[in-house]
Amino acid sequence: MIDYIVVGLGLAGITFCETLARHGRSFAVVDDDSQQASKVAGGLYNPVVLKRFNPVWMAGEQLEFALPFYKELEDKLAVKLLYPSRIKRRFATIDEQNQWFEASDHPRLKNVLLQQLQANTNPKIAAPYGFGIVQQSGRLDTSLLIARYAELLRKQGQLIRESFFFDELQILAEGVQYKQLKARRIVFATGFGLVQNPYFNYLPIQGSKGEYVRIYCPDLQETEILKGAFFVLPEGNDEYLVGATYSWNDLENTPTAKARQELIEKLDRILNCDYKLIGQQAGIRPTVTDRKPLVGRHPVHNDLYVLNGFGSRGVMIGPWAADLLYRNIEAGDPLPAEIDLSRFKKKYFEAGQARRGS
């Protein structure tokens, strides 16, 4: 019997698997590539909400955990994954500049937002009110992380490339059995795929579709992350990712003409140069109604767990939440109430009553 089956190999699955590996636990992963959020993510981490300049929930704690975690993964996988970078927040109005000054006095943002504004020196960008500079931010190369981690697991015989068939899951007196595989526990880290999970589909996951376009723009010559209506992320070789959109209606992973148009229209308002559209990508963020992660144990089945609900901040939340889940399972440490999925316990029993027609 192995210690864990993990279903899903996005940011949630990888951060949990790596936590298991670091504690010497045995595990196998089932993944079918049906969700794309982690693969297409911009990979940004930053401790401030860039719309109204508020601190991100638990950002300090999460970053303190996440950055060394990914650094250790860089060494283990022998690949560069982290790209620290400042973010240039473009001001649309004088009013925004004033909000910035106010926010930069906030005790949690003092070392994050530079007090002094930066004038625009790039003639290819329209930014008459200049920029505010965010520090302690950067990017994680999520698609490379997934590719390399999957490769490592494949070599170690720990990766099963298939859709998880719920009919094949048996709940034993102790542990679970999936096909031939017996494990002490199973952790579902399936992102928006959670909606298909008969054990956990009572949880209020909404999903929000996000899309990026990729442009080739040799005249722009920008090396720092730019944030106007959308992010403009330098990718090297004069390529940039522009996005991401938010949509709650269409929950397919396919890129749309509507998002492309929205991104191009807004990009055209801030760029004074030609560019070529060279790609587009889409994924579904696993967003919860209360915008907090979903972590913890099934209301009745003691060996079934979930790690999910990372919304638009999987890079920062992943290592921190994976550690909390691990310590909860193995040492009985309580989960913070805000992320513990037991906050939705009532929904589980209501859904059960509805199923039974009572």
Ligand SMILES: Cc1cc2nc3c(=O)[nH]c(=O)nc-3n(C[C@H](O)[C@H](O)[C@H](O)COP(=O)(O)OP(=O)(O)OC[C@H]3O[C@@H](n4cnc5c(N)ncnc54)[C@H](O)[C@@H]3O)c2cc1C
């Ligand atoms: C366009 C876009 C941009 C984003 N940008 C950022 C960003 O800059 N920074 C940031 O922190 N976050 C960003 N996010 C959010 C981030 O991507 C998510 O928070 C995170 O990737 C969620 O990870 P996950 O592992 O929970 O889900 P996913 O990445 O969706 O992974 C779930 C995995 O489970 C597998 N799976 C699902 N169902 C099954 C099944 N039945 N059987 C087998 N396998 C299954 C899927 O194939 C997938 O591999 C972005 C998201 C999008 C869509």
